[in-house]
Amino acid sequence: MSKEALGQSRFEAVEAYLLGTMSAADRTSFELELGADGELQTEVQLQRENMLAVEMGGMRQTLGAIMAEDRERSSVTWPHYLKYAAAAAVLLIGALWWLTRPSLNERLYAEYHQADPGLPVPMSATRDPEFQDAMVAYKMGQYKEASSKWGKILAAAPGNDTLAYYIASAHLSAGDAAGAIPLFKIVGNSPSSVFRDKANWYLFLSYLHEGRFAEMRAMRLDQDSTYGERAAGILGKIGK
Amino acid sequence: MNGNATADISVPSAWEEALVRGDPGTIKQLYALHFPPVKRFVRQNSGTGEDARDVFQEAITVLWLKARDGILRKDTEPGAFLFRVSKNKWLDRIRSAAHRTMTVVPVDHNPAPGNGGSEELEERIQRLKEVYDRMDGKCRTVLGRFYFQREDLATIADNLGVTEESIRTIKYRCMMKLRAFRKHLAGDEKGTER
Numbered sequence: 001m002s003k004e005a006l007g008q009s010r011f012e013a014v015e016a017y018l019l020g021t022m023s024a025a026d027r028t029s030f031e032l033e034l035g036a037d038g039e040l041q042t043e044v045q046l047q048r049e050n051m052l053a054v055e056m057g058g059m060r061q062t063l064g065a066i067m068a069e070d071r072e073r074s075s076v077t078w079p080h081y082l083k084y085a086a087a088a089a090v091l092l093i094g095a096l097w098w099l100t101r102p103s104l105n106e107r108l109y110a111e112y113h114q115a116d117p118g119l120p121v122p123m124s125a126t127r128d129p130e131f132q133d134a135m136v137a138y139k140m141g142q143y144k145e146a147s148s149k150w151g152k153i154l155a156a157a158p159g160n161d162t163l164a165y166y167i168a169s170a171h172l173s174a175g176d177a178a179g180a181i182p183l184f185k186i187v188g189n190s191p192s193s194v195f196r197d198k199a200n201w202y203l204f205l206s207y208l209h210e211g212r213f214a215e216m217r218a219m220r221l222d223q224d225s226t227y228g229e230r231a232a233g234i235l236g237k238i239g240k
Numbered sequence: 241m242n243g244n245a246t247a248d249i250s251v252p253s254a255w256e257e258a259l260v261r262g263d264p265g266t267i268k269q270l271y272a273l274h275f276p277p278v279k280r281f282v283r284q285n286s287g288t289g290e291d292a293r294d295v296f297q298e299a300i301t302v303l304w305l306k307a308r309d310g311i312l313r314k315d316t317e318p319g320a321f322l323f324r325v326s327k328n329k330w331l332d333r334i335r336s337a338a339h340r341t342m343t344v345v346p347v348d349h350n351p352a353p354g355n356g357g358s359e360e361l362e363e364r365i366q367r368l369k370e371v372y373d374r375m376d377g378k379c380r381t382v383l384g385r386f387y388f389q390r391e392d393l394a395t396i397a398d399n400l401g402v403t404e405e406s407i408r409t410i411k412y413r414c415m416m417k418l419r420a421f422r423k424h425l426a427g428d429e430k431g432t433e434r
Contacts, residue, residue, distance in 0.1 A: 058388030
């Protein structure tokens, strides 16, 4: 098996051959080459098996989801007498919920927090694939992976407000408001940053998450033209 | 999936084509029709519903791979195939555990030559699972959508809110990670042979 790297265009040619998306002329020429090149034959075989692994994994996941649905359904088809036990359990759960229900700040945070949707296209200053890669992870809800990848880029480019803002957003979306606060503060205090207003709003929400009401009030975000109404609503509910 | 309808699994070969393309409706029908006898058998032989699901999943993987490779006999009846493979897998498991805690119920092991899970096929399935398990969530999503669900790059990019070029690059890099892992596995095998 070749130890050398496989270029993207070569990889895509093998892929098109295996998927049957090659033109007739390209296929004929590819097959001629394949007949005479042992390394290419190995490469085709390797890629075929890797694509097969993805397909098989997909099929097993589909079946796994069907089984999980069935498992859930069969677990609720109880004998008649167990309905009374279920009713008692519901009452008990209700009582437990009442005792352990979310606090006011947790409820308000859940009501007002909506994760930043991320950038639809890469920014020109951060065009490298690592940034895009992390952005895809972020959009897919893999916040730890995203912040770890962006963190490495930030170490090489400290002061980049885009990175600081999105790392903070990833922390907050992952539930780590304490980790997000210092970064949102930096961006919120940068007058030239396009993320400044959003950073201040998410800083406000981070404080809310942590129950740091005095710091929320000190921000005076209720005077802000964009976020003022929402901030005033929250401050009103926590008791200004 | 893939814009094709779910197959009528009572029609010979229709189910096979639909299973190969991973049609959820067909997989659901196969499960609904053929899992209950497997579950009954496993439960009668010291197992649980979860044990039954495990062996059924392995059996359907064998069926899928044989169909995907085009080596399934034309007259294969999926229910009989799945029951036979599940049963043999469960008997293998309880035999291997017999020295520990389980009680072996004597039932005939009934391998069907050329239509069950050969050792070579089992090893291949194991390798394919190892490769799949190597992938992170992002690679599974992008590669799964492209190679399994057969979505095009534009659809995947649009859905994830990134450019088509990003998806193309991610796909390439994910596949190169799998290639490197395969090379690593091949190196290990050579090392073991020596």
